[in-house]
Amino acid sequence: VLPPFEIHQPKTVAEAAAARRSLGEAAAVYAGGTELVLVMKEGLAAYDHVIDVKPIAELRRLARRDGAAPVLTIGSAVTHRELERSALVRERFPMLAEMEAQVANPRVRAVGTLGGNLSFAEPHSDPPTALLAYDATVTLHGTAGARTLPLVEFIRGSYETALEPDEILAGVTVPEPRGPAVGAYVKYGFHERPTVGVAVLLLLDARRTTVAEARVAVGCVGPVPLRLGTVEAALAGTPLTALDRVASVTRAAAARLDAVSDLHGSAEYKRHLAAVFVARALAVAARRADGTGR
Amino acid sequence: VIELTRIIPLGATPAEVWNALWDIAALAGCIPGCDGVTEVEPKRRYRATVRDRVGPFKVSIPLDISVDSIDEGRSLSVTASGRDSALGSPVKVKLTVSVEPDAAGSRLTIDGGGEIGGKLAALGQAVTHRKTRDTLERFAENLQQRLGGQARASAV
Numbered sequence: 001v002l003p004p005f006e007i008h009q010p011k012t013v014a015e016a017a018a019a020r021r022s023l024g025e026a027a028a029v030y031a032g033g034t035e036l037v038l039v040m041k042e043g044l045a046a047y048d049h050v051i052d053v054k055p056i057a058e059l060r061r062l063a064r065r066d067g068a069a070p071v072l073t074i075g076s077a078v079t080h081r082e083l084e085r086s087a088l089v090r091e092r093f094p095m096l097a098e099m100e101a102q103v104a105n106p107r108v109r110a111v112g113t114l115g116g117n118l119s120f121a122e123p124h125s126d127p128p129t130a131l132l133a134y135d136a137t138v139t140l141h142g143t144a145g146a147r148t149l150p151l152v153e154f155i156r157g158s159y160e161t162a163l164e165p166d167e168i169l170a171g172v173t174v175p176e177p178r179g180p181a182v183g184a185y186v187k188y189g190f191h192e193r194p195t196v197g198v199a200v201l202l203l204l205d206a207r208r209t210t211v212a213e214a215r216v217a218v219g220c221v222g223p224v225p226l227r228l229g230t231v232e233a234a235l236a237g238t239p240l241t242a243l244d245r246v247a248s249v250t251r252a253a254a255a256r257l258d259a260v261s262d263l264h265g266s267a268e269y270k271r272h273l274a275a276v277f278v279a280r281a282l283a284v285a286a287r288r289a290d291g292t293g294r
Numbered sequence: 295v296i297e298l299t300r301i302i303p304l305g306a307t308p309a310e311v312w313n314a315l316w317d318i319a320a321l322a323g324c325i326p327g328c329d330g331v332t333e334v335e336p337k338r339r340y341r342a343t344v345r346d347r348v349g350p351f352k353v354s355i356p357l358d359i360s361v362d363s364i365d366e367g368r369s370l371s372v373t374a375s376g377r378d379s380a381l382g383s384p385v386k387v388k389l390t391v392s393v394e395p396d397a398a399g400s401r402l403t404i405d406g407g408g409e410i411g412g413k414l415a416a417l418g419q420a421v422t423h424r425k426t427r428d429t430l431e432r433f434a435e436n437l438q439q440r441l442g443g444q445a446r447a448s449a450v
Contacts, residue, residue, distance in 0.1 A: 039351075043380065043413070044351055044380075044381070044413060046380070121349060158349070159349025160348065160349045222420075260419070260420040261419060262420040
């Protein structure tokens with residue numbers, strides 16, 4: 001049973017930030033509750049105040065901003081389900097939609113939000129890995145104004161983020177890949193939360209036969225998701241028919257991953273899984289590029 | 295089960311290090327999040343509270359600390375046990391601390407392990423292991439600041 005608390009429903013992000021500042025550690029932000037309510041029920045954390053940000057209109061927006069460098073802007077209270085089903089996301093950011101379709105289960109996706117997920121920073125989570133491959137940034141709103149950070153600087157560790165005590169995660173900005181691109185998000189786990197998640201995004205040359213630039217991100221195996229820079233460098237210039245050439249570089253990079261042993265398995269096991277799933281994700285992406293895979 | 299093993303090189307002599315270990319208030323000051331140290335029985339029993347946080351999770355654990363054995367000037371063994379005040383999760387740590395002379399002064403060796411149960415353990419070993427390692431690292435740095443020594447403690 002949940003202990004009693006007072007619920008606050010600010011109308012704007014500025015009001016939400018002001019509420020955080022005045023209520024301090026006695027308050028938690030509610031953005032779907034799929035994690036927050038669990039920890040409160042379990043007694044892992046207790047709050048006298050809950051700031052519900054879901055009704056804030058500006059946090060519910062999902063849109064593409066056109067221009068020289070088009071981006072997808074996702075308000076932090078947009079749900080996983082909305083991202084999974086959005087025609088815009090499916091068409092222009094298919095790997096993101098593919099990842100969202102695999103988050104937890106339909107009940108979690110229906111109410112859980114991207115902002116809630118990122119702010120909780122549970123390491124066994126899908127969205128940060130996919131967003132890392134897209135080079136996403138986050139916008140934080142505090143009482144003194146807004147600031148933008150690369151996602152990699154936002155997630156500091158297990159359950160730890162760069163959010164200051166008066167800040168609200170307002171949204172996520174995802175740059176649209178330029179030119180032809182294919183991607184894949186694959187995950188594996190035997191608990192509900194993933195043991196490993198791998199996101200690859202391959203930007204292709206004009207003929208769609210060779211990798212021009214690669215992004216490879218591995219999540220869940222350690223406290224924060226990581227990009228495999230050596231694998232990305234090895235993939236650049238590689239024909240899509242020969243992506244298995246990077247197998248040894250992938251194994252070496254996976255062996256150096258900052259993995260931790262936990263209920264999902266040993267660090268060594270997770271490093272092994274990471275190499276296997278990077279190879280699988282690359283194979284899926286290559287099949288998509290030549291039209292033989294979904 | 296968490297292993298706690300560290301060798302901390304220190305600039306002071308073994309006798310100075312041994313005396314510093316028994317300056318309980320100063321020693322507690324080197325342990326991150328440790329406060330409220332009280333002496334129940336000199337050189338035998340103490341009480342202290344350690345606090346830490348991981349993101350939204352705050353932990354406060356009142357500990358009973360007993361000194362199990364002393365090899366004067368050389369080593370001592372302690373057991374600290376308690377329950378986290380919010381969840382009642384049991385925590386137990388057993389440590390042997392020994393001091394030996396070496397070229398630069400002395401070498402403090404911490405060897406032992408800890409056990410965390412209940413919901414606190416459910417937070418995940420990933421978190422509890424990292425926190426323990428970080429705390430030990432910061433303790434080593436603090437102790438070196440007080441007693442001199444290399445900037446970093448070396449892993450065994």
